[in-house]
Amino acid sequence: MQFRKRLPSLTALLMLEAVLRRKSFTAAATELGVTQAAVSRQIALLEEELGQPMFVRKHRAIEPTPACRILGASLAQSLSNIAETVDAIKTSGQDVVTIGATIAFSSFWLLPRLADFRSQNPGIQVRVVSQDEKIDLDSGEINIAIRYGIPPFNDGTVIASKDDFITPVCSPDYLKRRQSGPLSSTDEYIETHSSDPLWFSWAQWLDQIGASFDLKPSLRFSHYTETIFAACNGQGVALGWGALVQAFLDAGTLVALNDLTYKADGRYNILLPLRARRTVANDRAVAWLTAALHA
Template sequence: MRLPPFLTLTALEAAARHRSYSRAARELFVTHGAVSQQIRKLEDELGAPLFVRQGNSMIPTATGQRLADQVTAALATLHAAVDEARLAARGPLVISSGAAFASRWLVPRLARLAAETGEPDLIVRADDRIADLTTDGVDIALRFGRGPWPGVEASALMIDRIFPVCSPDFLARHPLRTPRDLLDVPLLRYIGRPWSVWLTAMGVDEAPRQQGLGFEDTALMLDTAAHGVGVALARSGLAERDLREGRLVRPFSGEIAVDTGNHFVWRADSPKLARILKLRDWFLAETAELRSS
């Protein structure tokens, strides 16, 4: 069985609380006649009187008072739910990112991100563990990988390319003219990506003759390369700033695309969805060149 219209129930609740149709009308920003009409309709639908007049007051009957009390409780529940949703929508936006992407790409852009999106409250968590957007209190994840991931939405930010980089000083001390010259210099290794991937693509089938340092953190590997320790196999998105500012250089132009990259990930049912999508659009605009190159 259908419920009476919401306006009818709120008219009953306000009239019972004020003992007056006129005061109920002022609270609800309607006319006295509108309140009276809504209550008459409800009395006709229920088949029972809800108010009796006593002098200038409208006194709820026992049926009217019980129903009004239940409507009051229901309205309180609705108000609490709306307040909770409003608070959730206004809370900080929590962004989870891998440590390397956070330090090399995100941190240099944070001030501009906040200014250009008007987002007042951002929290950045640098963690290489994949954040759970349901249980970890995270609104946005900047994930590295292939995707897709179940239960979430994702937009690809950049297509990764890999290529060798080293410091200008290292290049001056070790002239590198062809990819084969890399076989005789220290090669810094990221544990998740062997040098053979790039060397083979460049036509070099031999193994390096020196065992270079290995790293589980890409940012640390690039910092080590910038200090002249060896040549690193860099991801385009992470080496961009070092190359632009001259801490690293590319000894060769050869590069290859890989099937992994960074993605902007969110939940479609988030109470902060409007704010999340605004940030997503900013990230997509910021990385547009990296997706097309």
């Protein structure tokens, strides 16, 4: 409030800066998109408030007074500082991208691939938000989300999608220890508890293959990451979502128990908020994620 009392009209100051820079009331008015009369009126009000003239009016020319030159130099420096600060804020926002995904997707799919994105985009900072609860795209904190489900979604725009397949997986050691043949009641089952109706359970799997025995999981976890690490440690059989366990299969820490696979109902979706802001970082991250998802 103190600044407001000490400063004259900001509109008048902006017009004064334009007149000084363009050396013409008419040119300043054209640049600012107002009439010459409006510029003249604001300068007159400024002169009245300051108690001295800003310009000496000559025939078809104006000459700034010493007081005007001093004020103009201060204005030019101050406006330049403001413009540089605004540019820095804009640039900072463009150099950061925030990606949201589930804990399992972040841990098993996204993080192992981030080094590739960072090597291609060394100037972009990446922030990853991992949570199994639905990510709020309306908050403005997330630039890009990877969400499993069936589009469309009422809070975002789908840029790309990919299907997934589910198959029973276990450690090589567990595969050697168990009796050969199909899944049975003697197997140790590891399950992830989820409230997501699209999350596939062992009960659904057994129903799909027409199994006649009842199953009671030996281990249950609240996060899929724990389920997979337990399977890697030879503690039983888990349902392996292809996109999430492929790295473990490639490394040999997990193996497919058999050749049975089931196509998941949902898809992995790259999702942008409905009011997404276009930045260089966001655009590059979306392009990279899309290519990586379909690789």
